[in-house]
């Protein structure tokens with residue numbers, strides 16, 4: 001019997017998290033990620049030592065995660081765009097305290113309350129830290145339910161490895177679509193006990209804090225975090241290339257937009273147009289090198305996002321002025337079809 | 352010679368940075384004495400706030416995790432649910448607990464989280480320089496209520512202890528003061544009972560402490576202590592506000 005099961009994206013995250021040893025989840029209802037909170041309500045309390053709390057707000061949820069993480073639990077919270085804005089206080093605190101945690105954002109249309117449809121408008125918020133202060137979160141952008149499951153497991157390992165919050169940046173569509181998934185084997189947790197608060201016992205007491213009143217010490221903490229971020233940038237960049245070999249035009253898209261792009265590329269390839277795709281899987285650290293390297297051979301890029309254009313800034317930074325970059329975007333919860341995108345690509349291709 | 356007074360084991364030797372006559376230093380000492388007497392130093396995790404007590408971990412010799420402003424009860428919830436056999440307390444000012452952190456406090460109480468909350472009511476925002484707190488008395492001046500708190504424009508002082516006492520999840524709530532030797536002894540008894548209730552699994556418990564802030568009250572220490580008796584405790588009467596008796600009977 002195969003281990004393959006048909007499962008919706010939001011459930012896959014929950015199942016992968018529990019299998020990866022997540023034992024603390026707090027969340028607050030918001031569409032389009034309610035299925036994840038509900039999955040955790042159903043299943044977390046069955047896991048040994050598992051805690052599920054429906055928090056009174058996203059702020060409370062992320063701060064519960066802060067406490068649980070410091071106390072040694074693999075901890076996760078999830079929300080969608082407006083709720084992620086509220087969580088930023090806690091994400092900044094987690095980064096400052098160097099505590100691991102996984103935060104899921106199933107993006108919806110915005111700004112403001114926006115709508116509940118799939119969108120990619122939170123790229124800036126996710127990749128620039130999002131909250132106040134000089135910090136980064138590792139951002140993973142899955143494009144299928146299988147990848148949601150895999151990256152959720154990886155997210156916990158990355159969070160532990162770098163003692164840093166990790167965000168899974170999906171959207172309403174990846175969260176709600178059903179696809180076959182095979183759950184991978186989780187790796188045993190490697191997290192040094194010395195970072196866990198569990199009472200001093202007979203020994204010296206410890207404390208975890210973000211307040212550093214002395215400017216020079218605060219500066220040193222900032223640079224220490226940066227040194228860590230440099231290591232992340234060196235070791236953790238992930239991307240996929242698709243039909244880039246002989247391409248004359250490269251699409252750059254992530255998450256569900258990259259799926260749509262693949263559909264468009266397949267159509268165009270059928271009619272002889274040489275179009276390929278670079279799909280960033282980590283949005284931070286951003287796969288700048290592959291884009292720069294590709295620009296040695298190919299000088300035309302089209303960035304496709306379900307926003308008014310955010311990742312395009314990183315693409316331009318990566319290209320350092322090389323090549324020609326154009327943009328196609330559908331913000332606000334509009335999900336273009338591969339045919340629509342193909343039309344936009346053709347225009348660019350023929351230019 | 353018999354030693355009759357010494358620093359509690361759970362209190363570090365770092366000198367307090369608090370202003371002369373500040374209630375925080377007295378309350379720290381009281382809590383540390385209780386931790387020693389219950390023998391729970393190695394088993395206790397504290398959650399200090401943003402507020403004058405933000406560096407409480409420089410004084411308490413127990414494990415501590417700083418909470419963002421107002422989130423003490425949420426952070427303590429995360430710790431306690433993960434390590435249910437540890438003694439977990441949050442330490443929060445009135446701005447922290449009764450303004451920005453009202454929701455976290457209220458819902459932790461409603462869930463009956465088995466934690467102890469030390470609620471330090473000094474009727475002002477101390478750390479940020481004496482602004483109006485949710486607990487500022489009617490007519491009391493502050494930097495943001497210069498003519499005195501006006502009920503129509505500024506609202507009324509909030510009695511959090513009485514409000515939380517209405518929730519099913521709360522097991523024990525008492526309001527105490529630390530303005531006299533007698534009151535300090537009563538405060539210590541209450542703090543000890545609160546920790547004991549937690550150890551007994553009774554549910555949410557909170558000790559509200561009327562705490563002198565001579566600096567922002569613009570009074571000397573003696574007048575500040577007198578003001579607690581003569582003015583502050585009229586709005587915030589001291590005494591047991593709720594006791595479900597769910598903890599050990601000999602806890603008090």
Ligand SMILES: Cc1ncc(C[n+]2csc(CCOP(=O)(O)OP(=O)(O)O)c2C)c(N)n1
Nearest residue numbers: 401402403420444445446447475476477478
């Ligand atoms: C999100 C946020 N808002 C505001 C502040 C600034 N701040 C720090 S402590 C504090 C209030 C302190 O008053 P209180 O809680 O009554 O404690 P006290 O200093 O009187 O002991 C404020 C507003 C902050 N640190 N974080």
Ligand code: SF4
Nearest residue numbers: 369370373403477564
């Ligand atoms: S400002 Fe008030 S609360 Fe803060 S340390 Fe001074 S006396 Fe204490």
